[in-house]
Amino acid sequence: MYVNALGNQYAITPVNIDGVADDSVWQSGYWHAMDHHIIGDIPTKDDFSGRYKLAWNEDALFLLAEIIDDVIYDRHPDPLVNYWDDDCLEIFVDEDASGGNHLSNYNAFAYHLALDGNVVDIGDNAQPVLLNEHVESAWRRSTEPPYQLIWEAKIYLFPDTFRVEKPGEPVKLSGGKELGFMLAYCDNDGSETREHFMGSHAIKAVNGDKNLGYKNASVFGKVTLMKGGAGF
Ligand SMILES: [Ca+2]
Ligand SMILES: [Ca+2]
Ligand SMILES: [Ca+2]
Ligand SMILES: [Ca+2]
Numbered sequence: 001m002y003v004n005a006l007g008n009q010y011a012i013t014p015v016n017i018d019g020v021a022d023d024s025v026w027q028s029g030y031w032h033a034m035d036h037h038i039i040g041d042i043p044t045k046d047d048f049s050g051r052y053k054l055a056w057n058e059d060a061l062f063l064l065a066e067i068i069d070d071v072i073y074d075r076h077p078d079p080l081v082n083y084w085d086d087d088c089l090e091i092f093v094d095e096d097a098s099g100g101n102h103l104s105n106y107n108a109f110a111y112h113l114a115l116d117g118n119v120v121d122i123g124d125n126a127q128p129v130l131l132n133e134h135v136e137s138a139w140r141r142s143t144e145p146p147y148q149l150i151w152e153a154k155i156y157l158f159p160d161t162f163r164v165e166k167p168g169e170p171v172k173l174s175g176g177k178e179l180g181f182m183l184a185y186c187d188n189d190g191s192e193t194r195e196h197f198m199g200s201h202a203i204k205a206v207n208g209d210k211n212l213g214y215k216n217a218s219v220f221g222k223v224t225l226m227k228g229g230a231g232f
Contacts, residue, residue, distance in 0.1 A: 008054035008061075010175070010227045015055065015062040017152045019140035025055040026064050032200055034065075034185060038210045039197035046070050046146065048187040048196050056225050058172050060154045063183070065089055067149040071189035072115065072141070079118035080128040084186050085194050089113040091135065092213050092220050094180025095157040095171055099218035106162040108180060108217035111135050113153060122214070129164055175227030180220035182213055 011025040034050035043049070048069050055062040067089070074086045084090075094108035102108035104126040112120045117137055123129035139151035156170035157179065184199035201221045203210040212219045 008056055008223055008226060010225075011055045011057045011062055014057060014059075015152065015154065017136050017138050017154050019138040019150050019152055021064055021066075021150050021152070025062070026053060029053045029055065031066075032183075034183060034198050034200050036199045036202050037196075038184060038199050038203060038213075040187075040195050043187060043196045043198065047189070048185060048198055050185050050198065052183055052200065054181070054223065056173055058174070060156050060170070061093070061173070061179070061181075063091065063151075063153040063155060065149075065151040065153075065183065065185075067151060067185060068146050069149065069185075069187055069189075072149075073188045073190055074115045075188075079114055079116070079120055079130060083112050083114055083118075083120050083128065085188055085192070086186070087115055087188055088186045089151055089153075090184040090186060090199075090213070091153065091155060092180070092182040092184070092217070093155060093157060094217040094220055095159050097178045097180045097222055098160070099180060099216075099220070101215060102217045103215035105160070106158065107160045108220070109134065109158070110214040111155070112186075113137055113151075115139075123164060131164075133167070134158060134170075173225055175225055177225045179223045179225070180217050181223045182220040184213065 015023045031051045050067045052065040091111045119131045119135045137153040142148045186194045187196040188194045203219045
């Protein structure tokens, strides 16, 4: 499994989730690519390309994603219907880095972050559920070429004891904690179904299928939360 120990940093000042990357923590740190193919053709750079940074504090994980997508597309107004066929950022997290099946349970999450801010994953009833209280987000599109979307998210890490009817509290984070993490983007520019699905981590195909993150947390990468130290 890919270990990304230096790819995140502690945010001394909380990140302002406004789609503007002027927060102090984003002025340094590592960019990570979203260049691993999962579904569809491999897009050209202007069709889709993306990169991201991670940071954290005691309350949450912070994500800055810089996405280039030539056509922003949101066809399905109902957030629980074919949400993966609209442009969306998919944030995979596994609070205790256990890996394993998470399709119809809360061992891990595959948050589909829609353009309108809705957050959806499959719940323990095997149906899509809205989990908007798990991720706060905002994006803005640059007015200058290549017109990146700057997408910021604050991701609360819920343990596997989470239930919709009894959510409990997100876990408090500390240095040295290990998480499962992966990021992907569903790109559709007007087709019936999504045209590309590109992610941050290489996934080994099973029977030719690399679209495994929504059900199996063992394909996520691992992130160890770092509090200062070399590389920042
Ligand atoms: Ca900001
Ligand atoms: Ca596109
Ligand atoms: Ca887990
Ligand atoms: Ca698109």
